[in-house]
Amino acid sequence: MTDTSQQGGGPAAPARKHGETLMKLTARTKRRNAAERRFQAYGIAAIGVGLLMLVILVVNIFGNGMGAFTQTFITLDVHLDQSKLDKKGNRDLEDIKKVSTFGYAPLINRAFETKAADLDLKSGLKPKAMADLLSKSAAAQLRDYVLADPARIGQTVSFRFLANSRVDGYMKGRVSRESIANDKNISAAQLDLVDELIAEGTVRRTFNPAFIFGADASDQRPEAAGIGVSMLGSLFMMVVVLALALPIGVAASIYLEEFAAKNWLTDIIEVNISNLAAVPSIVFGILGLAVFINYMHLPMSAPLVGGLVLTLMTLPTIIISTRASLKSVPPSIRDAALGVGASKMQAVFHHVLPLAAPGILTGTIIGLAQALGETAPLLLIGMVGFIASNAPDGVAAGLMSPNSAMPAQIYEWAKRADPAFYERAWGGIIILLVFLITMNTLAVILRRRFERRW
């Protein structure tokens, strides 16, 4: 009896009174069991809160952002009037170039007029008011088409133009007749026209690849803005980070872990690497501005500079994870290699490093993912702003010509006045999240497949 009670309740358990059995719990055991149940409940509640937040976040992001992937288009037949575009009629590209986008606006007005006459619409709107349904990018689209193929002048060509952000908002339910009461950008009569054109099939909302592959657009045409060019900016920055941070980080860790003597100097270095990992990223931005731009005279807004700054930020992460994976290789491997006559360097490069590689790769990918989502340092080196350059035409241009980065682009959109940009900011977040989740999944898969345990 005494033995069992000691096994069950530990040496401090009070002696049971006569007649009590193990089946009947004492008050103290009940309390302990209750405490355990409570703790489990707290744990489940904590996980529940976390999951709930995740669900709210995901629902919010997708609810707000999915709209950015579709866009409203208006199909229109435009007569490329020779008297407007090429007065001399000799199809000289230099002459045609002199006609600015403003010169193309009348063609669009005319196209709308013809359309309204064909369909016998009684909207009573002036051609200019009808043309306002289109994005401001329509004239530029027309001009690009004509410059690419001047032989088309004089013909009537069918174009698919982006609709204005208000029309798009109307299709997406963001804009209603009530909400535009004070809006001078669109009128109820214009929405009536949109209704007629929807019924007729001219106005359609379809998937918009330009959002994923296109460049940023100014405040006046949110419908034309895309994240593609800043995606390339992010890509070039990641290339720089990978090319610099991985070799430098791995070399530093191998030296510190395998070769360096353990003395006060290496201790200081070690402590400082850990400290660097905790430095707020904006500090690296200020450093980058002072060193790379003001001292080394590298260009502002260049992905190269962004990559260098993010390299500084990622280095500690890579060094720490590389050292941890080097440490986890058992000493017996090194001893065996040294025992059969390998030099220290051979032991490291032939045996230790290959075994540590999965851990190093995982650390690097996680470091890169962190760098990909970083905005703060980019604020200071000019990568946040209106940077609507076209896609860079080569590696050198990709590194040197001004560009933005995905998170910086999202930040920029969230700041702008037109509500349509807000939707695009959420859409950008979805794309960024897809990249981050892909990278993290890759890291997990690599670790699962190649990691060895001893």
Added chain:
Amino acid sequence: MSFVKLTVSALALGAVSATAAAARDQVQIAGSSTVLPYASIVAEAFGENFEFPTPVVESGGSSAGLKRFCEGVGENTIDIANASRKIKDKEIKACAEAGVTDIIEVRIGYDGIVFASDINGNGFEFTPVQWYKAISKQVVVDGKLVDNPYTMWNEVDATLPAQPIQAYVPGTKHGTREVFEDKVILAGCEETGDFDVYKAANGDDKKAAEKACIALRTDGKAVDIDGDYTETLARIESNKDGIGVFGLAFYENNTDKLQVATMSGVVPSTESIATGEYPVSRPLFFYVKKAHIGVIPGLKEFAEFFVADEIAGPDGPLSEYGLVADPELAQTQEAVANEVVMGSSM
């Protein structure tokens, strides 16, 4: 050992790019977040219509932009600073010390500052005096300066609705703040005659009295917003009693969420600002480094394009977005074409 090679090639890449840095071929702009939308509209159209690459436009505020502008001459400094106020003598001096002497000042038009509240809340008809009384740190009651006692708008003026005072004003790094202080708070202060009381209290020092006039209350009824107008809008959406200070263009893009208040009985619009009826407006500028013209390709063309009739004129895209066109645009165009620098007579 491949990573040694990688490092070497990466370093070589860095060296190559350092030499390539000598040729910047696009215009670099920074400054006022009020001018940013206009500048980006122009930059976009410029990129579409010219062979030059699209200029890069950054924001950050008028002061920050002018500070970067005055860092010196050279390819690693910006070419154009946007400002929602005139450049200060102090800044001209700082520029000169860094070697930036020839500055071309370009006025692109006017911008209205509006007061707006939640669309479903009370409507307001303000005067500068009411704003001064509502959010100044100290006001005169019975001839004496006391800490601002008002908590409701109808305490300030019986014609205003009974709504708690909650104002969101632009932070001090914004050019908008200065205009707000000057044209609303100080104007109200002078109109009530409180200015003389301040002056007496400050030993007849006019500067000190002005400073005391525009000091805002710090008890949470007037909140400085350091971010953009989107932040002000978010504050109003979460606190329906809030009244925010916005640019006219921002309000016009968010008419479904905001209702605008009149000032001295005038509804803000591009028309009422152009005629000067609406009192709270200010000119918008950009400043060009003359030393960079001819060095940075497209700089002069961009400046000329910015003030061209088809862009900055009354029917241009800037006006459509909310800019009030400058009636003296022709003079500005001429000044830009002749590269007239500040300080020289035309």
